[in-house]
Amino acid sequence: MADLFESQLLGGTVPLRNRIVMPPMTRTRTSEGVLPTDGDLPNALMATYYGQRASAGLIIAEATDVDQSSHGYARTPGIHSEAQMQGWRLVTDEVHRRGGAIFQQLWHVGRMAHSSMLPNGQAPVGATGQRAEGSSVFAHGADGRLGYMPTETPRPLGTDEASAMVDTFAKAAANARKVGFDGVELHAANGYLFEQFMNSVLNTRTDRYGGGSMEDRTRLLMEVVEAVVAEFGPGRVGVRLSPFGKYGSMPTDPLVEETFLYLAEQLGRRGVAYIHLLYELMPDGNMETAEFKPRYLDYALLAKARAVFPGAFIWCGGFNDRERGQASLDTGLVDLIAFGRPYIANPDLVERLKHGWPLAVADRSTYYTRRGEVGYTDFPAYRSVALHAVAD
Incomplete structure (x- = not known):
């Protein structure tokens, strides 16, 4: 029987000291680049944040832009400029210094974007020209102030542009490898670009990336997976999926189970180390107001996926205690079990879970701010709290 605190060899290549995962969480603590092409930069504060949480078996760093054109939210980092790479090197060095393992999540938001965040004010791009009605992103308003703006109508990617996206992700993966990441995760969940192509209702294209067949709808993801595995090697690439998810105004897909099982089989054939399963229903809205509502794991469906996918499954589903994680x-x-929000206020989460120590709770108003260390790196470890209490 697997134990939450036992070590594991992920993908046959990456040693993890336990089965606890810190999943990607956008925190908007980047620095501004000097040049327009720099993008938003990882920094020393972010290195401290991730280093504090390095006792996790695996850290998956926050969603990271593969290109300027994928920048859908303000203050999210990229991995496409030299300045960004220098910033990420601070992060990976600190995590490794503390004995941790860290993957980088690569994303392209597709239609979940606003022109104020894109080069030359260009329109967002998507699988089709259908807007994400009712959804919003953190961007600049007409007055230049940051706030939650409605998504704009996207421009459909041309066939050649979709094919070129493969090289864009491959270059981002190469950059991630150069700065010391142990692997990468492709964000194919939450209504972003890959899921926009995979959804059989949304994807009404008629080209080789069109919605007419399962192979065509998933082609973009599969081509990117092949390119990124070729860059990093088998066992160092993961994929995040969110079957049944509604975030990003995704329409209900009658073929969702069929698509999920097809993906599991095909990803396994391509040397993917893990599938990171976000098995939650997420309402329309924005990152700050969305409430995560766990959807109980469909054991029968996952058992079928388990039978065709030889890699690991990570489950991210509102976990906040040891008992539920172990039961899963x-x-x-x-x-592996991903603990999301508990990691915000508990940098020593592994130790707290292992010893039954109480968990701290973060002030939600500090999730996405420019307040530096406040609500970010200023949470003490439980041992420090206990020692101060004894001293007092």
Whole structure:
């Protein structure tokens, strides 16, 4: 029986000291670049933040732009400029210094964007020209102030542009490898670009990336997976999926289960180390107001996926205590458990879970701010709190 605190070899290549994962969480603590092409930069404060949480078996760093054209939210970092790479090197060095393992999540938001965040004010791009009605992104308003803006109508990617996206992701993966990441995760969930192509209702294209067949709808993701695995090698690439998810105004897909099982089989054939399963229903809205509502794991569906996917499954589903995490491992259907929000206020989460120590709770108003260390790196470890209490 798998234990939450036992070590594991992920993908046959990456040693993890436990089965606890810190999943990607946008925190908007980047620095502004000097040049327009610099983009938003990782920095020393971010290195401290991730280093504090390095006792996790695996850290998956926050969603990272593969290109300027994928920048859908303000203050999210990229991995496409030299300045960004220098910033990420601070992060990976600190995590490795503390004995941790860290992957980088690569994303392209597609239609979940606003022109104020894109080069030359260009329109967002998507699988089709259908706007994400009712959804918003953190961007600049007409007065130049940052706030939640409605998504804009996207321009459909041309066939050649979609094909070129493969090279864009491959270059981003190469940059991630150069700065010391142990692997990368492709963000194919939450209504972003890959899921926009995979959804059988939204994707009404008629080209080789069109919605007419399962192979065509998933082609973009598969081509990117092949390119990124070729860059990093088998066992160092993960994919995040969110079957049944609604975030980003995604329409209900009657073929969702069929698509999920097809993806599991095809990703396994391509040497993917893990599938990161966000098994939650997420309402329309924005990152700051969205409430995560766990959807109980469909054991029968996951068992079918387990049978065709040889890699690991990470389950991210509102976990906040040891008991539920261990019970989920006990099913034998998943291999690692991702604890999201608890990691914000508990840099020593592994130790707290292991010893039954109480968990701190973060002030939600500090999730996405420019207040530096406040609500970010100023949470003490429990041992420090306990020692101060004894001293007092």
